[in-house]
Amino acid sequence: MAENQSSENWEPRIVAIVCNWCTYAGADLAGISRIQYPPNVRIIRVPCSGRINPFYVVKALQEGADGILVSGCHPGECHYLTGNLSARRKFAALKSFLNYIGMEGDRTIFTWVSASEGDRFAQVIKGVTEAVRALGPAKKLVKHL
């Protein structure tokens, strides 16, 4: 991922880890509805936001992602009932800790998008891309081979 770090026409690379039941379906809906959103995002589908090991986020940052988006079902709408509620705690602690050690807060973004919110999904991706673009290429914690 590190190859476009220094080039002038740098584009943010964002890893989106999304849950199968809500956000992925939301992304699907955005696609079906032909809603335009920035192409900077690479989507990884997981069964539930509760399944996302916080290590995925840190690992993606280390491998050179400029931003990470984690998204699941809205609280109370989890397919597995409480997966996103556990995830909320995990990521609240992770985000606070990353911020504490001096990582930029806007690189790790957490949100909820439901299956019917194709429009919100596009808005989220736009928002995240803009936030990460404003920060510039990731430098902290990035492994250079």
Next chain:
Amino acid sequence: MENVQKKLREEAKNLLEEGKVDVIVGYEQGTLPLTATPCFISDPLEAEKLVWNAFCVQNLAKYVHDVIFLHRESQKRVKPEDRKKKVVGVVARGCTTRSLLIHLQERQYDRSEVFVIGVPCTGYVDKKKQSALLEGEEVLEGVLANSELQVKTASGDRKVALAEVLADNCLTCRFNNPLISDLMIGEAAPPMDADREFEAVDAFEKLPIEERWAYFTKEMAKCIRCYACRNACPSCYCKICFVEQTQPRWVGIGEDETDTQVFQLMRLYHMVGRCVDCGSCIAVCPMGVDLRKFLKKLDKDDLEMFDHRAGTSLDSPAPLSTYRENDREDFIFNP
């Protein structure tokens, strides 16, 4: 202190003779002056070896876990009807009992498998502080008397006040008396200065982001990844730690600085709601990495976000294993 130690030896001897415990995990005199080291005692006659003083540093809950799991492993090849139960006695101060509570909460072993010999604690000596005050000189002989370390070094006799060498985590300790015990020895210790426990964290939080990052990278650059912190930590008991896992390989094994940062970051993050601030990791760190600055933040978040303190009650589950409907959501991104 002296009385506690005397009583501790008597009680330990009785417990072993009566067969109430099979082994006692405690501290014995270290091989160097002004040190104590963990020991395992199963013979009543050896109970005389036990000590309790300001040099007992390591959190013994780690060894309790190890002993119980080694015993379980050894019982695997024994016929079920011949299997023996083993009770491990442990000399436990406040932080040790908190670690035991975490183990019990995480269903590592049953309460009947441990016998907690509670001892009051007034803090232990931080070897790094002591060595800094003595300008790195080797201690040839030393005694602790009247809250003062009387030390003999190559360049002469020195005196150091105990308060100056107490570990940071002890100075602001909130739980210096055992939270659970089957047998309490001695009077409860006076409280420490617990109101200042988050002072360093609060100050660090106010620094600009680049300074915080610079401090983190500076501290982590010291780390040689000996994993002593993990080995000493009672909350780090996984059979296969993520640093040694190869499928997937979470952390690279080279000397890349980001690998070290990621290792430390993730080990620290595993301590959310599980760090009892016993200072074992800091005491064993050969490079003097300031881990407490980061661990204490997790402690603070644990309290502020989840209204939880690690290992203080059997009824409150680990914060990341549970949830509340109204958990904070201010970090959620809304476009």
